Amino acid sequence: ELDIDLASTTEPCLWVNQYGVRFCNEDVGTNPSMAGNAVLSQQHVYTVYDRSYFENMISGSGLVQGVTNRPGGTLMTELDEQVDNAVAEGWPNVFKADTLEELAGQMGVDVDTFVATVNNYNELCENGVDTQFGKKAEYLRPMAEAPYYAFEVGVNVYATMGGIKVNRLNQVLRDDWSAIEGLYCIGTDCNALDGDTYSVNMPGAAMAYCIYSGRNAARTILGATEWIRDKQIFTIDGDDTKDIDDAISIEKLENGNYKLGVHIADVSYYVKEGSELKNTAFNRGNSVYLADRVIPMLPVELSNGICSLNELSDRFAFSCVMEINEKGETVSYDIFKSVIRSKKKMTYDNVNKLFDGNIPVGYEEFKEDLLLMKELYKILESSSEKKGKLDFISDEVKLKVDENGKVLEICKYETGIGQKLIENFMIAANTTVGTHIYNMALPFVYRVHGLPEAEKLRGFVLYVSLLGYKLIGKSNFENIKPIELQSIMKQLEDKKEYKYLNNKLLRCMQKAEYSPYNIGHFGLALDNYSHFTSPIRRFSDLMVHYFLNEYLVKNNYGKDFIDNWNNRLPFICEHISKTERTAEDCEREVNDMKIAEYMENHIGEIYKATIDGCLSKGFFVVTDNLISGLVSLDTLPKFYIYNEELNAYLNKKGKICYRAGDEVVVKCIGASKEKRQVDFTIYEGDIDGDN
Numbered sequence: 001e002l003d004i005d006l007a008s009t010t011e012p013c014l015w016v017n018q019y020g021v022r023f024c025n026e027d028v029g030t031n032p033s034m035a036g037n038a039v040l041s042q043q044h045v046y047t048v049y050d051r052s053y054f055e056n057m058i059s060g061s062g063l064v065q066g067v068t069n070r071p072g073g074t075l076m077t078e079l080d081e082q083v084d085n086a087v088a089e090g091w092p093n094v095f096k097a098d099t100l101e102e103l104a105g106q107m108g109v110d111v112d113t114f115v116a117t118v119n120n121y122n123e124l125c126e127n128g129v130d131t132q133f134g135k136k137a138e139y140l141r142p143m144a145e146a147p148y149y150a151f152e153v154g155v156n157v158y159a160t161m162g163g164i165k166v167n168r169l170n171q172v173l174r175d176d177w178s179a180i181e182g183l184y185c186i187g188t189d190c191n192a193l194d195g196d197t198y199s200v201n202m203p204g205a206a207m208a209y210c211i212y213s214g215r216n217a218a219r220t221i222l223g224a225t226e227w228i229r230d231k232q233i234f235t236i237d238g239d240d241t242k243d244i245d246d247a248i249s250i251e252k253l254e255n256g257n258y259k260l261g262v263h264i265a266d267v268s269y270y271v272k273e274g275s276e277l278k279n280t281a282f283n284r285g286n287s288v289y290l291a292d293r294v295i296p297m298l299p300v301e302l303s304n305g306i307c308s309l310n311e312l313s314d315r316f317a318f319s320c321v322m323e324i325n326e327k328g329e330t331v332s333y334d335i336f337k338s339v340i341r342s343k344k345k346m347t348y349d350n351v352n353k354l355f356d357g358n359i360p361v362g363y364e365e366f367k368e369d370l371l372l373m374k375e376l377y378k379i380l381e382s383s384s385e386k387k388g389k390l391d392f393i394s395d396e397v398k399l400k401v402d403e404n405g406k407v408l409e410i411c412k413y414e415t416g417i418g419q420k421l422i423e424n425f426m427i428a429a430n431t432t433v434g435t436h437i438y439n440m441a442l443p444f445v446y447r448v449h450g451l452p453e454a455e456k457l458r459g460f461v462l463y464v465s466l467l468g469y470k471l472i473g474k475s476n477f478e479n480i481k482p483i484e485l486q487s488i489m490k491q492l493e494d495k496k497e498y499k500y501l502n503n504k505l506l507r508c509m510q511k512a513e514y515s516p517y518n519i520g521h522f523g524l525a526l527d528n529y530s531h532f533t534s535p536i537r538r539f540s541d542l543m544v545h546y547f548l549n550e551y552l553v554k555n556n557y558g559k560d561f562i563d564n565w566n567n568r569l570p571f572i573c574e575h576i577s578k579t580e581r582t583a584e585d586c587e588r589e590v591n592d593m594k595i596a597e598y599m600e601n602h603i604g605e606i607y608k609a610t611i612d613g614c615l616s617k618g619f620f621v622v623t624d625n626l627i628s629g630l631v632s633l634d635t636l637p638k639f640y641i642y643n644e645e646l647n648a649y650l651n652k653k654g655k656i657c658y659r660a661g662d663e664v665v666v667k668c669i670g671a672s673k674e675k676r677q678v679d680f681t682i683y684e685g686d687i688d689g690d691n
Contacts, residue, residue: 016569025510025678030073030134036625048103048118048149048150048337049143050141050142050144050146050147050149051145051146051147051148052145054146054495056429063333065421066654076217083096083149084096085099093229094150095107095150096147096148096149096150097147097148098146098147098148098165098683099146099148100114100115100118100143100148101115101366103150107122107150116188117255118143120145122142122144124141126523127427129336130408131653132337135246136688142372164538168628171642174413178273178619191308193410204507206678214666221392226319226336226337226338226339227263227338227339228263228319228339228340229314229339229340229341230337230341230345231249231340231342232249232366232369233247233248233249233261233263233340233342233343233520234247234248234249234343234344234345234346234347234366234369234390235247235248235309235311235342235346235349236248236346236347236351236418236421236422237345237346237347237348238347238348239347239349242303242304242308243287243296243303243304243307243308243536244265244308244309244310244342244345245264245265245308245533245536246262246263246264246265246309246533246534246538247262247263247309247317247342247423247536248260248261248262248263248265248373248422249261249369250372250373252371252372253323256325257323257324257325257331258323258324258325258372258376258379259321259322259323259609260322260324260376260425260428261315261319261320261321261323262319262320262322262425262426262428262429262533263309263318263319263320263321263338263340264317264318264320264532264534264535264541264545264662265308265309265315265316265535266307266315266316266317266318266337266338266545267298267307267535267536267542267545268318268535268542268545268546268549269304269316270302270306270307271298271302273546277298277299281297281298281539281542282539282575284297284539284579285297285538285575285576285578285580285582285583286537286540286576286579286580286583287303287536287538287583288538288583288586288587289587290586290587290590291399291401291405291407291590291591291594292399292401292405293405297536297537297538297539298534298536301534303441303496303536307535307536308536309340309342309429310342310345311342311343311344311345312341312342312343314339314340314343315340315341315342316334316337316338316339317337317338317340317385317641318337318338318532318545319334319335319336319337319338319340320334320335320429320432320433321333321334321335321336321531322428322429322432324376324380324428327379327383327441328379328380328383328384329383330428330431330432331425333432333436334471335432335433335436335548336552337553341351343366344362344363344366346363346366348416348418348419348422349418351361351363351370351417351418351421352416352417352418354367354370354542355370355374355416355417355418367392373421374417374421375416376419377424380424380427380428381420381424381569383523384427385486386390387482387483387525387526388481388483388484388485388486388525389482389486389523389524390486390489390522390523390524391486391489392502392503393499393502394505395412395413395626396412396413396626397410397411397412397413397591397625397626398410398411398412398413399591399594399595399598401594405525405594407595407597407598409623410595410598410623410626410627411625411626412626426533427524428534429529429532429533430447430530430532431526431529431530433444433530433532433544434447434518434526434550435527435528436549437530437548437551438518438528440551442557442562443516443562443565443566443569444456444516444530444544444547444569445514445515445517445530445531445540445543445544445547445569445572445573446514446515446517446519446530446533447512447513447514447521447528447529447530447540448512448513448514448515448517448518448519448520448521448529449510449512449513449520449522449523449524449529450510450519450522451478451479451480451481452485452508452509452510452522453508453510454478454480454659455478456508456533457475457476457477457480459508460504460505461488463504463645464501465648466491466645466646467495467497469492469495471488471490471491472487473487473488475488481657482522482523482525483525486489488505489502489505496624496661497660497661499610499660499661500611500612500660500661503612504660506574509522510522511581513577513580514531514540514572514576514577514580516569516570516573530544531592532543532544532545532548538576538580539576539579540573540576546627547565562642592677593676594627595627595628595678596671596672596673596675596677598629598674599629599668599671600672600673602668602670602671603668603669603670603671604667604668605667605668606666606683606685607623607625607627607665607666607667607668607680608623608624608663608664608665609622609623609624609664609665609666609680610622610662610663610664611659611660611661611662611665612628612657612660613647613660614644614647614648614649614658614660615642616644617632617633617634618630618631618632618633618634618635619631619649619658621664621666622681623666627678628678629668629677629678629679629680630678630679630680631666631679631680631681631682632679632681633649635669635679635681635682636681638651638657639651639652640658642655647659647660648660664682665683666680666682667680667683668679669681669683
């Protein structure tokens with residue numbers, strides 16, 4: 001009888017199932033649902049083979065069914081050579097040795113413990129006891145024939161919330177993956193491979209967790225996946241970003257063109273169609289970013305862990321690599337699955353410092369790439385402007401909070417070249433992907449933005465004329481072109497009310513949404529557009545990845561598949577468009593509440609502000625640090641008449657005293673966290689004087 005109790009051990013152990021033998025370097029944890037199949041603690045997990053076990057797995061002789069049916073089936077000798085190559089190339093989690101002692105040394109585990117564990121296992125094989133493992137006796141084969149192999153298949157495997165029953169599905173040298181992978185699943189009645197059913201007693205809880213190490217053998221098994229982990233790829237995000245969707249790379253080609261790589265986390269590998277995890281993601285639709293926290297679309301083990309393109313970590317990705325000429329035109333491209341390794345987690349602040357001539361520590365080796373990216377950004381920005389892209393002012397408020405969620409400071413989110421660079425690169429990739437699938441005429445999720453409403457545009461032009469400004473050029477408001485609207489905006493750029501007018505024109509626009517019917521994107525002046533670049537936080541992008549995998553990797557163009565998705569996509573697009581609006585409303589209301597809470601401690605203070613809108617009861621103002629509030633006419637000492645057409649307030653003599661777009665000085669006279677409201681009045685005194 002094996003002298004290690006798998007249900008309560010805190011010692012290293014080794015177990016077996018039909019896919020291989022597992023060695024656990026630390027404790028197994030508690031409450032395994034099947035001996036060795038539940039791993040509930042942080043540890044390193046290895047799959048260990050001897051020569052005979054490895055050969056039997058490859059041949060499919062009773063151990064791993066279906067291996068020999070893998071397309072272009074890989075012979076043992078080929079895999080053996082590939083393992084040798086991987087070891088020679090220094091892959092960190094692939095090991096091969098002639099003795100168990102040598103193998104343990106390579107793995108970095110205690111030699112005596114490892115050898116004793118294997119001996120215990122061999123004794124179990126001889127006795128034919130299988131109760132400890134819950135597996136059939138014929139799967140138990142002694143480890144006795146050199147050479148010995150080991151692949152690290154799990155690192156920092158996270159437990160989830162209490163009460164969840166965790167079963168472990170190990171796919172080793174299967175049709176689609178290799179011995180380097182350990183796949184951990186939690187789902188609600190989710191049927192997994194080999195007929196195993198994974199259950200959870202917690203509604204909506206689902207996750208997949210995979211830690212892998214790369215080796216050459218996977219190149220054959222992964223098929224369309226390209227290994228580009230040696231490329232100079234890095235990420236640029238905010239200081240506190242943890243869910244990193246996108247990474248970028250760049251090269252200057254001999255013909256003078258730029259080779260831009262946009263590499264996006266391949267979330268679709270972990271979030272399978274029909275799984276509880278995907279159903280939960282669909283119901284949420286997107287992540288919600290609040291003042292001091294994130295409500296993620298996916299479990300944090302995925303969003304911040306194995307899916308996130310973290311620094312110096314191998315990650316599955318979908319890559320869109322584009323060749324772009326000096327005019328900003330994409331002259332060729334390739335979209336493919338990849339394995340990448342981000343060389344650096346950069347921040348917008350540090351990248352902007354580099355562009356200003358101050359190179360932060362650790363950014364020296366990336367300077368040339370970043371400057372090349374800046375060149376390309378300027379080209380893309382110029383190209384977009386020539387097409388008619390609309391540049392609306394969208395000031396974003398930034399709340400700085402402490403560990404308890406208390407707002408310490410309210411300021412404007414500053415946008416530098418680093419942010420604009422990433423925005424332009426993502427638009428390029430989204431456009432390329434959307435155009436590719438549109439040309440294939442297959443079911444897809446598009447990001448669409450319709451024409452502005454003609455009546456609202458007429459009202460806007462009338463209002464501009466009432467301000468005394470004459471616009472040059474005529475437009476058909478029923479079928480206006482982006483370049484025509486851009487011309488109107490440029491004619492108003494030097495006017496003192498421009499910021500207000502820009503915002504007023506924005507209110508004439510339709511809301512962008514998701515649709516299976518491509519009508520183009522008016523605001524970006526693009527015929528084809530999709531959301532491909534944020535699958536960790538948007539279900540739309542996850543669906544785009546799903547379709548790319550079906551069309552470009554699996555070549556799935558079957559009639560049943562197409563008919564099914566043509567029927568389903570209208571509902572899906574409507575749902576995720578709604579969840580997006582709900583999330584925006586939630587984010588805005590939370591910001592309003594936190595701002596009002598902050599202003600409760602700043603009553604009596606004076607601010608410069610701009611009138612942002614007028615009503616019969618009063619007008620809204622926005623302070624220079626983006627605090628919105630109402631100035632009620634009741635708080636003003638004089639009588640004013642509201643003129644809706646002029647969007648202004650007149651005195652008894654008909655003189656305009658306050659008008660939308662005017663700059664004013666206001667004093668905070670009240671704030672309510674419960675009402676999410678801040679109240680101001682006009683301040684007539686010295687702004688530098690006492691409050």
